[in-house]
Amino acid sequence: MRRIFQIVAIVSVLLNGLLIYFFFFRGNTAKVDDNRTAIVMTPENKQFVLQEMRLFVEGVQQIQEGIVTNNPQLIIKSGESHGKEPLLTAPNGLIRSLSKEFKTMAFGTHDIFKEIADSARVDYNPMRTQQQLNKLLNSCVACHRVYRIRTQEEIIAKQH
Secondary structure: OHHHHHHHHHHHHHHHHHHHHHHHHHOOEEEOOOOOEEEEEOHHHHHHHHHHHHHHHHHHHHHHHHHHOOOHHHHHHHHHHHOOOHHHOOOOOHHHHOOHHHHHHHHHHHHHHHHHHHHHHHHOOHHHHHHHHHHHHHHHHHHHHHEEEEEHHHHHHHHO
């Protein structure tokens, strides 16, 4: 009986390890012709990610406007709305399609928005907020420099 338990435990650990690898680390990526890495996902997930990026740009603009108009409430509102936990709103299959490195950048971007909101709420300082905004934009630039979002159909069409 003890031997059976040991075998079941080992098989369970191995299966869980594989699931963790496929869910958190592997992602679905491909090299594309401009030396970036394509994150390959469904058309619906691609639209979700592109919409998130557009909302990030709007958030950056709102934070900048909050700095220029000395309005920390606008900064807090924008930072909170974009700093929410991405796992709560992500459609099915999206997180699994992302590489570990992309997830790290994406989740980090949400964290920076949250950091900006928290900082403005506790002790608003326009210079510090501008520095945080610069950190946020550096994250955006780094991600766009390394990654593209593509569907499987787009990858196949480009190969033919």
